[in-house]
Amino acid sequence: MTNRKKALITGVTGQDGAYLSKLLLEKGYEVHGLLRRSASADVVDSRLKWIGVAGKIVLHDGNLTDLSGLIRVMNEVRPDEVYNLAAQSFVKSSWQQPLLTGTVTGLGTANMLEAVRLACPEARFYQASSSEMYGLIQEPVQSETTPFYPRSPYAAAKLYAHWMTVNYRESFGLHASSGILFNHESPLRGIEFVTRKITDAAARIKLGLQDKVALGNLDATRDWGHARDYVKAMWLMLQQDKPDDYVVATGRTVSVRDFCRLAFAHVGLSMEDHVTVDPRFLRPAEVDVLLGDASKAKNKLGWTAETSLEDLVSEMVEADLARLKKHEHL
Numbered sequence: 096m097t098n099r100k101k102a103l104i105t106g107v108t109g110q111d112g113a114y115l116s117k118l119l120l121e122k123g124y125e126v127h128g129l130l131r132r133s134a135s136a137d138v139v140d141s142r143l144k145w146i147g148v149a150g151k152i153v154l155h156d157g158n159l160t161d162l163s164g165l166i167r168v169m170n171e172v173r174p175d176e177v178y179n180l181a182a183q184s185f186v187k188s189s190w191q192q193p194l195l196t197g198t199v200t201g202l203g204t205a206n207m208l209e210a211v212r213l214a215c216p217e218a219r220f221y222q223a224s225s226s227e228m229y230g231l232i233q234e235p236v237q238s239e240t241t242p243f244y245p246r247s248p249y250a251a252a253k254l255y256a257h258w259m260t261v262n263y264r265e266s267f268g269l270h271a272s273s274g275i276l277f278n279h280e281s282p283l284r285g286i287e288f289v290t291r292k293i294t295d296a297a298a299r300i301k302l303g304l305q306d307k308v309a310l311g312n313l314d315a316t317r318d319w320g321h322a323r324d325y326v327k328a329m330w331l332m333l334q335q336d337k338p339d340d341y342v343v344a345t346g347r348t349v350s351v352r353d354f355c356r357l358a359f360a361h362v363g364l365s366m367e368d369h370v371t372v373d374p375r376f377l378r379p380a381e382v383d384v385l386l387g388d389a390s391k392a393k394n395k396l397g398w399t400a401e402t403s404l405e406d407l408v409s410e411m412v413e414a415d416l417a418r419l420k421k422h423e424h425l
Contacts, residue, residue, distance in 0.1 A: 099125045101124065101173065102125070102174055102175065103128070103129065104116060104126065104128050104129070105181035107130065110283040111329075113148065113283055114283070114326045115329060120152075125153070127153045127155060128152050130157065153172075159199055159204070162206045165206055166214050176220075176333050177207070177220045179222050181199070183249070189250075190247065196249055196252050197255075200249060200252035200253060201255040202255075204222060204259055208220065208263045211271075212263065216268075220271040220272070221273075222256060222272070224253060224257040225253045226318070227249060228243045228250050232384055232385070237344075238342055239341065239342055246378075246381070250382075257273050260272075261340070272341070273341075274329055274341055274343050275340060275342045275343065275387075277342070277343065277345070280320075281321055281322040282414030284411070289310065289311070293310070293354055294408065294411040294414075296308035298412055298418075298419050300359075302419055302420070307369055307370070308371070309372070310351065312376075313370070314383075315383055316351075316385070317349070317385050318345055318348045319354070320344065320407070321400070335395070341392045342388060342391065343387070344389045346387060348384060349404060355370050358411070358412050361408060
């Protein structure tokens, strides 16, 4: 018999799932992941391969919308820690698929909580909450006590999931914590997200593969950190004696325009020559500013962001350059 801790991660094939898997494996965990079957099965573990953990994780078929399947996986794995990272997480798509977003991102979390309560109530549970829940910000700097004002179906679904986590903690005594994570990026960020779209475009333009990139609101500002840093905060939350909710952020906000400037400057280009604005990429209801106060995480968890925005952007651009050179044989 092994005494290794066991962790179950939903959303294991996503950006955060990959970085968290790597962290937990380094800490000696036995890592299990929930895998949603899809038509893109041949590329589903590309992030796990990129980060070097594919084959080291035990994958289980399951879906957040299927409670009976989740209970089956809980009974099979008997996890010590459960990290619920899975969601329909692209904000723009949540307007086009609001019911799917509510079902997966919102009710899916309730299914996970119910599966934990019924099958392994001693397990510690982490819920991936989001700074998007603040939406139309009610305070210039957002903390755990700032009122929420969601501005998208995604944010509304995340808010339901967040409060369900609080309710299961308070009603059933689950060790359930939520990390209210502000925007966090990496070379593993999906190409549909604006940061990766920018770094990929900067690399493509530098290599002569394209000349322009069209974006939406360049004046929206975000508090951007590195996913590698943020998964450490997730793990720290589940090591605490008492469950709680924590903002995870850098405390610095910059505009999409400035993110562009950093990415293009890294390859010796000027964004003004290559970036255009296309109204198709504007949101129906914009979240103009997000800026997090992670004092509680620093004081209680001993966590702070370690990667600067400049280093994050450079790492993303370099990764995209390497990918493109390999793919295009440049």
